[in-house]
Amino acid sequence: MMVPVRCFTCGKVVGEYWEEFKARSETKEGDEDPDKVLDELGVERQCCRRMLVSHKDLVDIVSPYQ
Amino acid sequence: MTEDFDVEFIERGDRKSRFLVRGVTPAFANGIRRAIVADVPTLSIDSVRFIENSSVMFDEQIGLRLGLVPLSTPLGEFEEGDSVTLSLDVSGPGTAYSGDLVSSDEMVQPADDNVPIIDLKDDQRLELEADAVLSTGKDHAKHQGGVAVGYRHLQRVEVVGDRDEYDDAEETNIIRGVIADDGELVPTESFDHDLTNRYPGKEVEVHDVDGAFVFHVETDGSLSIDEIVTEAAESIGARADELEQAVQL
Numbered sequence: 581m582m583v584p585v586r587c588f589t590c591g592k593v594v595g596e597y598w599e600e601f602k603a604r605s606e607t608k609e610g611d612e613d614p615d616k617v618l619d620e621l622g623v624e625r626q627c628c629r630r631m632l633v634s635h636k637d638l639v640d641i642v643s644p645y646q
Numbered sequence: 647m648t649e650d651f652d653v654e655f656i657e658r659g660d661r662k663s664r665f666l667v668r669g670v671t672p673a674f675a676n677g678i679r680r681a682i683v684a685d686v687p688t689l690s691i692d693s694v695r696f697i698e699n700s701s702v703m704f705d706e707q708i709g710l711r712l713g714l715v716p717l718s719t720p721l722g723e724f725e726e727g728d729s730v731t732l733s734l735d736v737s738g739p740g741t742a743y744s745g746d747l748v749s750s751d752e753m754v755q756p757a758d759d760n761v762p763i764i765d766l767k768d769d770q771r772l773e774l775e776a777d778a779v780l781s782t783g784k785d786h787a788k789h790q791g792g793v794a795v796g797y798r799h800l801q802r803v804e805v806v807g808d809r810d811e812y813d814d815a816e817e818t819n820i821i822r823g824v825i826a827d828d829g830e831l832v833p834t835e836s837f838d839h840d841l842t843n844r845y846p847g848k849e850v851e852v853h854d855v856d857g858a859f860v861f862h863v864e865t866d867g868s869l870s871i872d873e874i875v876t877e878a879a880e881s882i883g884a885r886a887d888e889l890e891q892a893v894q895l
Contacts, residue, residue, distance in 0.1 A: 581702070581703065581707075582703070582711070582762055582763070582764055582765065583762060585711050585714035585715060585761055586714045586866075590793055590794040591787060591790060591793045591794070591866065592793050592794065592864065592866070593714075593715075593716060593757075593758055593761060593866055593867070595744075595758075595760075595761040595762055596744075596758045596759075596760040596761045598762065599760070599762070625794065637765070639702055639764075639765040639767075640765075642702050643702050643767050646702055
């Protein structure tokens with residue numbers, strides 16, 4: 581629903597990078613290569629990268645049914 | 647075992663460092679690693695009192711997210727089990743961030759301000775009071791100050807001769823960590839982790855250097871690297887003293 585606060589595997593705080601990643605990555609709303617965006621944000625390990633790459637915000641989808 | 651350890655930094659940052667320690671046994675190196683992960687206490691939100699929560703998430707889900715937000719932990723100010731109260735009051739439309747947490751103690755603040763807690767729509771509101779408790783990683787992973795803490799042997803690369811002329815030119819020789827070359831410490835990133843880039847056409851042998859370990863330590867921001875490593879070393883010392891006392895009786 582919301583982006584996880586920490587990486588499930590290593591415990592690095594990844595939530596703080598989500599909004600910038602979402603705005604810049606071409607797989608989300610931006611036009612940059614997600615690989616390079618993650619490198620620039622300092623999200624280096626595969627375990628942390630998958631947290632952002634595979635995430636989908638669901639709050640907008642769920643909220644009408646509250 | 648009374649020799650001093652020799653420590654040399656390879657990379658030094660606020661939240662991420664690599665350093666070489668000489669003169670330790672593998673058991674002691676692992677002891678330090680485990681102490682960094684499990685024995686250095688940090689503050690983390692442990693109980694939450696909800697005054698209003700009309701968001702799309704349940705109270706428990708928001709409680710979990712708040713617990714995972716790292717809080718800066720001043721050393722020596724708190725005993726294990728002490729608590730600090732924080733509050734949060736955000737009305738939609740908008741997002742509640744970790745930075746919106748208001749602490750009752752100036753020294754205790756969220757280490758990262760941009761962690762989204764919950765997205766609030768029109769007419770939704772989140773108001774709560776939370777108690778942060780000082781505890782160790784043994785108790786709950788949210789109290790772990792160290793993230794991805796590990797160590798590798800320092801490695802020595804020895805050139806033993808020229809590579810055979812008809813060897814497969816595609817061959818790579820991948821190595822990760824830090825190598826020692828004539829007393830100089832070289833992180834493997836500098837040659838893309840491939841020894842054939844650094845020693846083209848040479849045949850090399852790689853050996854571990856006895857008693858030399860390269861630590862990789864990251865923190866979640868609750869403590870600095872220096873604080874977390876020295877605290878970990880002190881906790882080992884304290885337990886060794888305790889054991890000595892217990893055995894003497």
